[in-house]
Amino acid sequence: MKRKIKRDMQVAETIADVRRIRAGFDQSVGLVPTMGALHAGHLALVKAACADNDAVIATIFVNPTQFGPNEDLSNYPRDLQRDLDSLEAAGVDLVFTPTPDVMYPTDHVTAVEVREITDGQEGAHRPGHFRGVATVVAKLFNITQPTTAYFGQKDAQQVVVIRRMVRDLDFPLDIAVCPTVREADGLALSSRNRYLNAEERAAAPVIYRALQAAGERYEAGERDPAALRDLIQAMIDAEALATADYISVADPVSMAELQEATNHPMLLSLTVRVGPARLLDNSLLPLSLNTRTGLDDTLGNPHARHL
Numbered sequence: 001m002k003r004k005i006k007r008d009m010q011v012a013e014t015i016a017d018v019r020r021i022r023a024g025f026d027q028s029v030g031l032v033p034t035m036g037a038l039h040a041g042h043l044a045l046v047k048a049a050c051a052d053n054d055a056v057i058a059t060i061f062v063n064p065t066q067f068g069p070n071e072d073l074s075n076y077p078r079d080l081q082r083d084l085d086s087l088e089a090a091g092v093d094l095v096f097t098p099t100p101d102v103m104y105p106t107d108h109v110t111a112v113e114v115r116e117i118t119d120g121q122e123g124a125h126r127p128g129h130f131r132g133v134a135t136v137v138a139k140l141f142n143i144t145q146p147t148t149a150y151f152g153q154k155d156a157q158q159v160v161v162i163r164r165m166v167r168d169l170d171f172p173l174d175i176a177v178c179p180t181v182r183e184a185d186g187l188a189l190s191s192r193n194r195y196l197n198a199e200e201r202a203a204a205p206v207i208y209r210a211l212q213a214a215g216e217r218y219e220a221g222e223r224d225p226a227a228l229r230d231l232i233q234a235m236i237d238a239e240a241l242a243t244a245d246y247i248s249v250a251d252p253v254s255m256a257e258l259q260e261a262t263n264h265p266m267l268l269s270l271t272v273r274v275g276p277a278r279l280l281d282n283s284l285l286p287l288s289l290n291t292r293t294g295l296d297d298t299l300g301n302p303h304a305r306h307l
């Protein structure tokens, strides 16, 4: 544990309060942005931030601009008191819990657009999603002024987008990436897993099994992206309750869909509908890259594309 001072956790709802409290933190400040309904995946980011930094800020904000018109904004799970208790127990110093009007004054007209790397995968299926994400994350960076911000591998394209935004717009901070935290049967933890009934929950681990099967095929020498995509598709198709929205084998920096066999790292990602839930998961290949160091070096990192 790096931190020497243990402060009582503070909760702020206004930008002015965050700036005032932030000004009292010296040296390194870690930021963990979340939409709340916290689970062990979020808390792994908080734990990493607490281990690395002198002070830690978490944010809880269900950002309306990253939800499409037919998505689950109004049903998105919210449990503020429980979240605050978990963050306090984990050692967070400050939690920012703005309302939408604090983040978006009615006359706001500015947004951040990250082009090209948002054209495929989630970007293609959720028009405007990454514009909402990039804009809110840019605002959170400006409000909280972290030295390092922590994001989960679970939302891999989001990591690629944020890293490129940080580079292109010269934000003075580092991005750290933490591996996906999973249930014992491999299902990636997600606030949306609570939409699943018992039968759907039992079907959902097919997503992880398919990623692992493709990973094993890769380790056995397969380098053809189409063969890996087909293997995943066949496994999802074999599960009656699961339907793939897309299955992608992409370059982990440009997010371009791969057509040719390559020995460079690949990002497998997919979104699968199981009942009312749209579940997202991914894996880097080779599988040995699915660690904090592997992710830091590879995912969205233009300096390490030819490992």
Ligand code: AMP
Binding pocket: 033, 034, 035, 036, 040, 041, 042, 044, 045, 150, 151, 152, 153, 154, 155, 178, 179, 180, 181, 182, 188, 189, 190, 191
């Ligand atoms: P969300 O509240 O869904 O916006 O997620 C907040 C942060 O937690 C994002 O950086 C996510 O990628 C990360 N996250 C969500 N689920 C997981 C998980 N299962 N393992 C690791 N990180 C996660």
